[in-house]
Amino acid sequence: MIELYDLCLKDDLRISPYCWRTKAVLTHKNLPFTTIPVSFTEKDKLAFSGQDRVPVIKDNGTVVNDSWAIAKYLEEKYPEPKLFPTLGIRESCRFFNLFVDNTVHGALIRVFVNDIFAHTLEKDRAYFRADREKRFGMTLEQLAAQRDANRPQMQEVLNQLEATLAGQDYFYGQFTYADLCLFGTFKWVTSVSNEPFLDQTPHVRAWWERMQKQLGL
Numbered sequence: 001m002i003e004l005y006d007l008c009l010k011d012d013l014r015i016s017p018y019c020w021r022t023k024a025v026l027t028h029k030n031l032p033f034t035t036i037p038v039s040f041t042e043k044d045k046l047a048f049s050g051q052d053r054v055p056v057i058k059d060n061g062t063v064v065n066d067s068w069a070i071a072k073y074l075e076e077k078y079p080e081p082k083l084f085p086t087l088g089i090r091e092s093c094r095f096f097n098l099f100v101d102n103t104v105h106g107a108l109i110r111v112f113v114n115d116i117f118a119h120t121l122e123k124d125r126a127y128f129r130a131d132r133e134k135r136f137g138m139t140l141e142q143l144a145a146q147r148d149a150n151r152p153q154m155q156e157v158l159n160q161l162e163a164t165l166a167g168q169d170y171f172y173g174q175f176t177y178a179d180l181c182l183f184g185t186f187k188w189v190t191s192v193s194n195e196p197f198l199d200q201t202p203h204v205r206a207w208w209e210r211m212q213k214q215l216g217l
């Protein structure tokens with residue numbers, strides 16, 4: 001059975017967009033797995049992997065970290081059902097993966113970072129605050145005060161996704177890993193917030209509902 005080291009917040013809440021990508025891949029490929037909860041500061045639990053981020057998987061002694069590397073590893077080892085129907089699609093998915101990591105996450109985090117903080121375990125709060133405040137160059141309170149001002153940027157990015165999905169059911173016209181990348185991101189947002197953030201992008205919302213049903217996650 002594959003073991004997945006998965007970020008864990010208060011009340012066993014699992015929010016990591018990257019870990020959700022891996023869980024979505026494992027589910028899509030019908031691979032049984034167990035999760036090992038890791039809180040933000042439990043870096044010692046990941047020492048065996050030689051780095052300090054989740055997701056990490058252990059598959060019969062093989063250790064792989066980084067959601068993109070894990071997706072490629074699992075596709076190679078367990079080819080069906082596919083994530084990357086062709087090599088060209090795989091390389092396009094790499095671009096989409098980076099677009100989600102940078103552009104989509106960059107816009108969403110400025111709206112939802114305080115919701116994540118609210119669900120962070122007591123023992124991790126000082127670490128999370130210091131790390132994120134350094135990253136953003138401002139306090140969490142300043143970010144909270146800018147929340148409404150940051151919404152138009154989020155909407156602009158969601159509108160770009162809407163423009164694609166208005167013409168097709170999946171990002172590359174057929175189901176691929178690109179869909180799982182964004183699926184992970186929306187799991188992240190919806191696990192910490194009830195805000196109806198897809199109200200102005202009906203095709204993205206329909207895609208999101210379809211993906212949840214398809215994966216049963």
Ligand SMILES: N[C@@H](CCC(=O)N[C@@H](CS)C(=O)NCC(=O)O)C(=O)O
Nearest residue numbers: 007016017018053054055066067068
């Ligand atoms: N590029 C990596 C990113 C991994 C990553 O940043 N994971 C976050 C969880 S969402 C993490 O481990 N954070 C720990 C921390 O902030 O200390 C991937 O795709 O797996």
